Amino acid sequence: MKLNRREFIKFSAAGVALAAFPGCAAVSGGKSKGASVVVIGGGFGGATAAKYIRMWSQGTVDVTMVERNAQFVSCPMSNTVLSGMRTIGDLTREYHALKNKHGVNVINDEVVGIDSQKQTVTLKKGQLRYDRLVVAPGVDFIWDEIEGLNAQVSESDIPHAWKAGNQTITLRKQLESMPDGGVFAISVPKMPYRCPPGPYERACQVAHYLKQHKPKSKVILLDANSDIVSKKGLFRAAWNDLYPGMIDYHADATVKKVNAAGRVATTEFEDVKADVLNVIPPMRAGAVAKIAGVVDDGGRWCPVDFLSYESTLQKNIHVIGDSVLAALPKSGHMATSQAKICAAAIIDMLGGTQPDGDPAIANTCYSMVSTSEAMHVANVYRFDKEKKSMVSAPGGGVSEKRTEIEGTLAGYWLENILNDVLA
Amino acid sequence: MKQIRVRAIVIACMVGCVAVPQAMAEVSNHARNLSGSCAACHGTDGHSVNGTPVLAGMDRKLFIAQMKAFKSGERSATVMHQHAKGYSDEEFELMADYFAAQKR
Numbered sequence: 409m410k411l412n413r414r415e416f417i418k419f420s421a422a423g424v425a426l427a428a429f430p431g432c433a434a435v436s437g438g439k440s441k442g443a444s445v446v447v448i449g450g451g452f453g454g455a456t457a458a459k460y461i462r463m464w465s466q467g468t469v470d471v472t473m474v475e476r477n478a479q480f481v482s483c484p485m486s487n488t489v490l491s492g493m494r495t496i497g498d499l500t501r502e503y504h505a506l507k508n509k510h511g512v513n514v515i516n517d518e519v520v521g522i523d524s525q526k527q528t529v530t531l532k533k534g535q536l537r538y539d540r541l542v543v544a545p546g547v548d549f550i551w552d553e554i555e556g557l558n559a560q561v562s563e564s565d566i567p568h569a570w571k572a573g574n575q576t577i578t579l580r581k582q583l584e585s586m587p588d589g590g591v592f593a594i595s596v597p598k599m600p601y602r603c604p605p606g607p608y609e610r611a612c613q614v615a616h617y618l619k620q621h622k623p624k625s626k627v628i629l630l631d632a633n634s635d636i637v638s639k640k641g642l643f644r645a646a647w648n649d650l651y652p653g654m655i656d657y658h659a660d661a662t663v664k665k666v667n668a669a670g671r672v673a674t675t676e677f678e679d680v681k682a683d684v685l686n687v688i689p690p691m692r693a694g695a696v697a698k699i700a701g702v703v704d705d706g707g708r709w710c711p712v713d714f715l716s717y718e719s720t721l722q723k724n725i726h727v728i729g730d731s732v733l734a735a736l737p738k739s740g741h742m743a744t745s746q747a748k749i750c751a752a753a754i755i756d757m758l759g760g761t762q763p764d765g766d767p768a769i770a771n772t773c774y775s776m777v778s779t780s781e782a783m784h785v786a787n788v789y790r791f792d793k794e795k796k797s798m799v800s801a802p803g804g805g806v807s808e809k810r811t812e813i814e815g816t817l818a819g820y821w822l823e824n825i826l827n828d829v830l831a
Numbered sequence: 832m833k834q835i836r837v838r839a840i841v842i843a844c845m846v847g848c849v850a851v852p853q854a855m856a857e858v859s860n861h862a863r864n865l866s867g868s869c870a871a872c873h874g875t876d877g878h879s880v881n882g883t884p885v886l887a888g889m890d891r892k893l894f895i896a897q898m899k900a901f902k903s904g905e906r907s908a909t910v911m912h913q914h915a916k917g918y919s920d921e922e923f924e925l926m927a928d929y930f931a932a933q934k935r
Contacts, residue, residue: 460867741871745867745871749867752863752867764864768868768918769867769868770869770871772910772914784909784910786913788916788917788918790917801916801917801918802917803912803914803917804916811909814909816882820872820883821871823880824870824871824872824873824874825870827874827875
């Protein structure tokens with residue numbers, strides 16, 4: 409005799425389990441059965457939350473995921489498109505398995521309103537009701553801190569390429585049409601921003617291309633921070649060893665103004681004339697977070713309870729990924745790690761039980777410094793009961809040196825994490 | 832922790848354990864949650880699709896020994912020595928339980 413899951417749930421809810429274990433009445437499939445979760449955003453965090461709520465509730469919780477893009481494009485490793493190591497196609501995945509294998513209702517639409525009282529999400533083409541809502545909108549850009557820059561200019565002339573996709577392709581094309589002896593300028597926003605080592609990795613990928621095709625050219629990094637914010641020694645070594653004389657690093661260089669037609673970036677100290685201008689604007693939680701009312705007053709990010717990722721500002725709304733206000737790196741792996749703790753907590757809370765009180769999550773982030781070599785930063789983050797926040801556990805850190813082995817591991821990381829999120 | 836154990840016990844009472852592998856009874860949700868972060872490199876539930884070791888179905892004693900060796904520095908690694916230092920020995924045991932219970 410073999411009970412399938414639904415029969416078993418019916419059976420267990422019917423008596424024996426409840427009678428024998430009265431403290432455990434809220435097994436999944438109890439109160440949580442048939443509950444509705446809506447996930448907004450199908451990036452690393454949102455897609456993982458959707459998949460894991462289905463998986464860990466054994467399919468008893470209904471999950472609808474709303475994503476405005478038809479396909480998933482990985483931001484991690486998208487800098488390698490600039491060197492020619494990968495194409496955007498290599499980083500693009502479908503949402504099919506979330507639908508067909510995991511039973512997630514994937515809706516290709518955009519959120520226009522959220523009513524936290526009525527617990528509804530209004531889309532351009534419909535409305536959804538939720539018991540719990542997961543907001544995973546990633547980042548949006550703060551345009552008005554840079555005169556002359558806006559969403560349109562970033563599409564046409566000065567791509568940020570900080571969300572992988574069309575702008576990544578545009579930036580690669582601009583690099584290809586740059587003259588030998590030209591300047592490729594990258595501006596780095598003040599922390600916190602998505603993917604702290606990303607701009608420095610990008611400088612490597614661009615320099616790798618230039619070294620082969622346009623060796624008289626230069627990369628200028630205009631960093632709003634007062635120093636390289638991640639893997640500093642490793643990046644310095646890579647720049648010196650692999651691309652000597654090609655990468656100029658300017659600290660405390662906040663871009664205040666751009667001239668799109670002339671490709672000029674202006675900081676407090678200088679005007680930098682470039683052939684390709686890649687301004688990465690300052691960031692804040694994605695716009696949906698504001699619609700949900702989960703952004704901290706006057707702030708840019710969303711405060712949460714780290715046991716459940718429930719917003720401290722709105723009941724029944726959880727926030728995961730880059731939008732979260734935390735001393736956690738804004739990375740793809742971190743978003744998936746948060747998503748799983750959030751998924752587990754949502755199932756627990758829907759069932760009327762307390763979430764895991766002692767979460768520990770990990771982050772591994774590789775940076776490709778050429779088309780073969782990489783280095784990483786790895787950390788475990790643990791819940792600190794007194795501080796009520798996630799703190800870095802001892803023992804984490806960066807690679808001793810860049811290696812080809814890590815370059816290979818970075819590829820395996822990409823393959824495995826994309827499967828974990830979407831397959 | 833409660834839910835899987837309870838379910839397994841109930842099934843065990845009713846159908847003599849045919850529906851769920853025995854090992855499931857020992858695995859808590861806390862162990863599952865701790866193991867979740869490993870998936871980025873080692874695949875969902877330890878089912879690595881390429882390159883990294885498959886943790887699903889791994890012998891629990893071997894898992895614990897490896898993690899302790901990474902932590903002490905006895906075994907060198909590119910990444911794992913750093914992750915291992917972030918977890919306690921008790922957590923190694925919980926993760927070992929979880930991965931051992933996964934079908935390879």
